[in-house]
Amino acid sequence: MNILVLLRMVPDVVEELEIAPDGRTLDTEYLRMIVNESDDHALEQALILKERKGGKVTVLALDAPDVDDVLFSAVAKGADRVMKIEGGDGGVTTRAAAGMFAEIIRNEKDLQPFDIVLTGVQAIDDLDALVAPILSHRLGLPYLAIVTKVTPDATGKSVTAIREFAGGVRGEFDVPLPAVLGIQAAEKPPRYVPVAKVRAAMKTSKIESIGVPTMADGGQPLLDVSHMRKPVVSGHAQMLDGEPEDVSKKLAGIFTERGLL
């Protein structure tokens, strides 16, 4: 199978996020960027497919701080080819990012023919679009979201995919290839790769650089963000301070009051 995986970097929200002085964007100075979690699952699902069916995994990423580490670690995990879209001014919207991916997949002849495009179902900064549906529309391919398992069918012309609905209900789908899937979770948690292997990948492999493609609409944003803020809520939790013993006593008191103990 010829598998394309699309990766984007997003801010690590475990860190504190600061708003930039313009009041409309995040202050990038202190941001730590990590790979979008569901994109990482998309990579893992691609590697699992390759192990089962053979083939090639090509990873395409947008340039961002620390993306090289992510791409080399993809190689260390088993990706065959890693590419980076360079030269943008950063901070593109999801819709523009998806547009770039679509143009490159369409125009880079050596990416074709491909069987399947896997990317994360959603990212925490998807304000103006999701990547997979834009891609499916621009490439004219079938689309399925919230996928948690992909199994190749014997014919090689389709895959069986499991997608999530609500309440723990899932659906089994027949997906004709080529197709675009928004991966929620791979069948197994993303594999761990030792730092030594990543270092080795840095020495033996190369990240191919691709320029930002021209897009029909210039990738212009269709939304204006007038204001960003940290949520202010009326019902913020009452905070309990103290050593674990004191806090436990307070909590036990609350539970008793509520008739829970």
Next chain:
Amino acid sequence: MSGNIWIVAEQWRGKLSEITFESLALGREVADGLGVKLQAVLLGHDVQNLSTSLGMADSVIYVDHTELADPGASAQASALAQLVRQQKPRTVIVPLTNVSLGTGTLLGEQVGAPVVNFCKDLRAADGHIVADCVLYGGKIEATVTPRGDLTVIGLWPGSRPPDKGRSDRNPPVETQTVTFADQPSVKLRSYIEPDASDVDITQQDVLVAVGRGIQSQENVALAEELAASLGGAVCGSRPVIDQGWLPLSRQVGKSGLNVKPKLYLALGISGAPEHLEGMKDAPLIVAVNSDPDAPIFNVAHYGVVADAMDMIPTLKETVLALRG
């Protein structure tokens, strides 16, 4: 142009979803604010009877087609795009649920309209639409104004109480037809029902919920002991289930279950919108998180900034001592 507000009435397996009523309540406010009509769009196969519950809208647009029988973003979006081109609404509100995910982006793409994703609230201001959106896993909110005459809104669950969107009125129904291009598409083969043999977390009075902050399967076992001391069960957020530390039947949230125990004790859960959806209505929510900015504290009643692993054994001992 009609300039009306549309809400997409989500139905799944023959039933209207709660978010349909939340959207109706919100859409009603916005339509009234702009002085335009609110219309509900119902797509499906043999589900016209559901339109009688959509009386909060001024009218219902109903499309019946076998291609719309099963949920699928591509068919839904294609049908909506055809209707939008004919009738020119100003705003189309599409639910951000696991049933409809992707429909909004595809619709915006097909009709060339901006999409405002992750919307939690919407209002009319000076004849325009202004949206408040939740980004970065709940850590940031943004106020957004779309450009152009038509906007697609992706609406999170929970924007309004669903009961505000219910009405006894029987709305007029306009039936429309759409066509589908003959091209390869995904097909639902069958549903996989959840495993019913495990503990039913929707029936528990006390739930101890563990998130990624629990760090290991061994620590999940400690949380299980705490849950047992409180006479409850343990459940978890998505990463804990994806790691295989708890079965899918224990997942709370968008893809998992909606729970409303008397006590929801969240340990190492950040409080992403997809998780909050499943537990925000519990009458007592206590959160333990090492990050004072964790969004879970915005819905919790009591919060503790601490390492969950310090709290679990002490709280268990305190509870056991009280129980004698």
